[in-house]
Amino acid sequence: MDDSRKNLVLKFTSLGLLIPHTIFYTILAAVARKSDANGHVFFGPMAVVYMEFGKLLLSLGATIHRLATESNQELRNESSNRKDEYIPIPTRSAEPNWEADEAEKNQSTFNALDIQDTMDIDLAQKTKFQRFYQKFSDEIFNTSAFRLIPPSILYVFQNNLQVFAAGHLTPAEYQIVGQTKLAFTAIFSVLILRKVLNYKHWLSIAVLSIGTITVQLVSSSEIQKGHTVIASTSGQDVSVSESSSPVVLRTQWSLMIGTLAMLGASICSGLGGVLIEMLLKKKLHFWTTNVFLAFFSLLPALVPVFANAIYESSFHPFQYFTGYVWALIAMNIVGGIIASLTMKYADNILKNFAVAISLIGTVYLSAIVVGISVTASQVFGTALVIAAIAGYARA
Structure with a gap:
């Protein structure tokens, strides 16, 4: 709609x-x-x-x-964007061993994603309240709000x-x-x-x-x-x-x-x-x-x-x-x-x-x-x- x-x-x-x-x-x-x-x-x-x-x-x-819903949605979007931007770089040896390289690449990808997920959780825990508090402060202490004083009076x-x-x-x-x-x-x-x-x-x-x-x-x-x-x-x-x-x-x-x-x-x-x-x-x-x-x-x-x-x-x-x-x-x-x-x-x-x-x-x-x-x-x-x-x- x-x-x-x-x-x-x-x-x-x-x-x-x-x-x-x-x-x-x-x-x-x-x-x-x-x-x-x-x-x-x-x-x-x-x-x-x-x-x-x-x-x-x-x-x-x-x-x-x-405001809490908006803050959580913004953090989820940012976390999703960081995961999408990750591109693993495979390593090549002088004599290629494709099975070993594939296993190593998958393992490095999993490790990187695990580390990234842990970092995202820690970052979300630290910034969730900060993000909400910032948005709440911006709205509550907005100078435009004082324009409501005349109609209230x-x-x-x-x-x-x-x-x-x-x-x-x-x-x-x-x-x-x-x-x-x-x-x-x-x-x-x-x-x-x-x-x-x-x-x-x-x-x-x-x-x-x-x-x-x-x-x-x-x-x-x-x-x-x-x-x-x-x-x-x-x-x-x-x-x-x-x-x-x-x-x-x-x-x-x-x-x-x-x-x-x-x-x-x-x-x-x-x-x-x-x-x-x-x-x-x-x-x-x-x-x-x-x-x-x-x-x-x-x-x-x-x-x-x-x-x-x-x-x-x-x-x-x-x-x-x-x-x-x-x-x-x-x-x-x-x-x-x-x-x-x-x-x-x-x-x-x-x-x-x-x-x-x-x-x-x-x-x-x-x-x-x-x-x-x-x-x-x-x-x-x-x-x-x-x-x-x-x-x-x-x-």
Whole structure:
């Protein structure tokens, strides 16, 4: 399979995996964030730390395995080349004794090969770790890796801005302003990645936003759930419960401040995703990129955990973590890898289209589970999303 065909398969595979994963992840998040009989819920920032730490371990393990395999293969190739280059030189006496010469030649060949094999084994034992360490150092201490610091910081800002906006906007306002991330993603894709988008692409993105808002607004009006959204390094949203629904303070400044905060979060989401897409496609290996992305995000993720521990004068890292919460963490780790694959082999715009499909799927599946009938507005919004996808594909 050539590279172009392989990339095409990975592109549609990653998009195909992202849709069902997001659907089931969202439903699992709704189950995991329910409080227990005493009204206790898990500490959201601590869950984010476990998510980033899990991504770090998974990516680091995959990187070590890849580099070790490459080092062993290089050593085997070099050893094989040295054996192929060996040409025994027969000796001739004044009166040729061809049988003796042939036996001596074979014996000298066997001895030389035995010595060479012994030397190869010793050399391999000495250089195997050195070769691996050199390759590992070249990738880990690559200066290009530090380019992942800006998108990691952007996701931290996105996290805080979304938390702030959730306290000043109603769920409907939050969903409407949040859809601006589609437009910002497209804008940064044009400015940074030099992606060419015609008017049909822009129209499809606008229709997608309207359709998604239509479906989500009806759903949020049917089921009112107070929640905070926390961004992970993969660009996914991590739903984290609060003990009660947030009280929205409707002062004359609340709408303006909340809207500005959500717009800032959308800008951070679009810019961070495009920067990661650029690095995944050009600079670093896929797994190495995820190592640094998780590491650079893990450090700021620890700040609210330590701040809460100091404020409470106690530290309970596993308090109120149920099986559903651990399943949510595991799914987020897997989802981060899927999202990275999508950004590497597809792009952020297609990723947002896939997420829009998954959001609609979540709404319909939730309606079936909860027993809420699907409204005409939801059907209309779904039709808009389907039309937007078809229009973008044909543009």
